[in-house]
Amino acid sequence: MKQLLLTLVLVSISFCLPIRGQDQSADLLLTMPHDLSQLNLECDQIAGFKQNSDRFASVTSLRIKGCGLKSLPREVENLKQLELLSVQGNNLTSLSPGLKNLKNLEVINLRENNFKSIPKVLLEFPKLREVDFAFNTGLNVPETVTELRKVPKLDFLYLTGLNLSELPSGMQDLRALEELHLDHNHNLNLDQISDVLSSMLSLIILNLESNNLTNLSPKMSNLNLVGLGLDDNPNLQLDKTIVLLAEIRSLKVLLLRNNGKRFLPDSISKLGFLEVLELGGNNFSETEKERIKSVLPNTNVVF
Secondary structure (H helix, E strand, C coil): CCCCCCCCCCCCCCCECCCCCHHHHHHHHHHCCCCCCEEEECHHHHHHHHHCHHHHCCCCEEEECCCCCCCCCHHHHHCCCCCEEECCCCCCCCCCHHHHHCCCCCEEECCCCCCCCCCHHHHHCCCCCEEECCCCCCCCHHHHHHHHCCCCCCCEEECCCCCCCCCCCCHHHCCCCCEEECCCCCCCCHHHHHHHHCCCCCCCEEECCCCCCCCCCHHHHHCCCCEEECCCCCCCCHHHHHHHHCCCCCCCEEECCCCCCCCCCHHHHHHCCCCEEECCCCCCCHHHHHHHHHHCCCCEEEC
């Protein structure tokens, strides 16, 4: 079963070695084997990468984090074996059309940049299945969703921290989507969102962490979720929430971490069908922990 809130990127790693810095990069790059598969660039190593990019033809995973980049090095366009590209925490507003050469790209992490609209080149990646737009706070979400409908294999989407209150029309046309992250959106209309999501038959994992939730929408009982994240919602009324979740019989993994709770209501016994219940970061006594385990004997309860 696909693990909740965890991106599984299956990459065949034959050799992995980071560049050590611009001053040393020339000598080091000359000694690197040609089957390097993972490359995690520090900011002062980008110049060395540009100068020696021909040595990285076999790279399948590239990460460049927090370097203030306004554009990616053109040399990235030549990494035709690339499956994962992560450029988190830069100042990107667009991506070069030249990246369309990356026909093997499956995962792209664009979180914490300055995108206002979806880069059109994303529609050129035939294998793309995971897109992360988290904390691009000026992103035009309706336009982005409209364009993402043209990515047929998309099954994993982060819309984290985008000041969302509702999901745009067309969301239900993301027919392959299995996992959706809506965490850190503090004004979600869960009735509207549940209406939209209930028609997304492939959706099995939903993250609603850190959304200032007090209650869930009754309409969520129509969802066929396997995993649900409710971490960091300290005002969540657990009694009502648990009664509602008891109607989602498909649910296997529930995250209730960091909610500041000292007790769980007796209704927790209604969730005996869970396989995993994550409760770390709460304030349970040892006595309460034992009680919870006793009423959920077939559930892996993690404190």
